[in-house]
Amino acid sequence: HWRNVFSVSNKDNNISALSEDISDVMSAIYFDRLEGTRKVFKWTDEQAKELDSFFAKLLDVSTNCYGSGINSVVYRLGLMASRLGAIIMYLRLFWNEIINSVEIGKVITADDETFRLVKHIIQVQLEHSKYVFTQLPKSMDKTFSENGNRETFFNLLPNKFSRKQAVEVFAPKVFVKTRTADGYLQEFLKSGKLKKDVEGNYAKPD
Incomplete structure (x- = not known):
């Protein structure tokens, strides 16, 4: 069962908490250039809703085809999506030399290009993971049938x-x-x- 981690209403385990940790890491990496400021990455409400549906469908189809053994792959890709989004947005701002113009504590929201790119990368990663999954020895993968x-x-x-x-x-x-x-x-x-x-x-x- 896919659990929505993109909704801010999910207080116990939502992507916002994970994004804050990611923001700390990114700020540490570029501490000198960022002048010690801290930025937070987030998806728009529409993007978060679409990602939730996107991963729920991926999980359903993957489970039907490969069994529950592949579920952990989809879960990891769900977390990976927001990490990718944060990195891509930070690097784009950094490359364009406008990251320091973002106010301290300012939320950096993913744009449409980053959103599409992240979904594409996730799909490629999933196809690769499915290929690797099917190559596992039968003794290592009893769920595949x-x-x-x-x-x-x-x-x-x-x-x-x-x-x-x-x-x-x-x-x-x-x-x-x-x-x-x-x-x-x-x-x-x-x-x-x-x-x-x-x-x-x-x-x-x-």
């Missing part, structure tokens, strides 16, 4: 659909490649889980 991935794909399929819908719409949702999806469809036909009409469309038996 080929059958689980196959069943997840089958459950996504509607009662009636075409091959094109299966491979272009539903397979990508669970990160199944076209050739693999075609193989699954053939297995479902042989096992009786699917039927195929003369026009080539598929249907789940009543």
